[in-house]
Amino acid sequence: MENDQLSSAELPFTRDQLVQKLKDALTDSRFHHVLRVEQTAMDLAKTNHVDVKRAGIAGLVHDYAKQRPDADFIQAIKHYHLDPELLNYGNAIWHGVVGWLFVKNELRISDIEILNAVRYHTVGHEYMTPLEQIVYMADYIEPGRDFPGVDEARQLTFDNLKLGVAYQTKQTLAYLVENNKPVFPQTIVTYNSWVPDSGLK
DSSP: OTTOOOOTTTOOSOHHHHHHHHHHHSOHHHHHHHHHHHHHHHHHHHHHTOOHHHHHHHHHHTTTTTTSOHHHHHHHHHHTTOOGGGGGSOHHHHHHHTTHHHHHHHSOOOOHHHHHHHHTTTTOOTTOOHHHHHHHHHHHHSTTOOSTTHHHHHHHHHHOHHHHHHHHHHHHHHHHHHTTOOOOHHHHHHHHHHSTTSOOO
16 A cells, blocks of 8 residues: 555544644643654655555554543443453553554544554554554654663664564563563464564574
8 A cells, every 4th residue: 555545534634633633632741752653653664665644644643542541441342342351451452452443433544554553553463564563663662762772673673674573572572571561462472473583683
């Protein structure tokens, strides 16, 4: 879909209108995070010959549901008959895996690539498209991020997007295990699909 244009049916709001909706939905710090992810996603899209507008919109809206109350997610999980196992997790998982439904219904975005990029930006999955990889990584390496290894992650990602995905997936799983955090099953599937044959040292 590199050369496809987003139609008004797939994206009824302008970028400025989306920005205002994000600003209304998020704290100031989270709002500035999504703006940085938008720009990072666009930069990665240019590097990887992926539709820049689609990447920017996906980056912009990826955290739209991040600061909603838990009750909204629980209601959505039940209403849409999602896997009840989701109820054992929390916002860190929900805002992507469930949050894409709020993006679809409230921002009225119907483009499936954008919706899937939002859906999988926290846990990944085994067959991520280039756009999904871009949002997954842009969220991880945007300029406001500061953690051990982030500079290596940035360099890896801009040199080889797939290696960046493998790096983040490996580091995230290691962090969860080291800190005795629950691991969402999809995270393990993502790890098994992206890390063992990646060539990472």
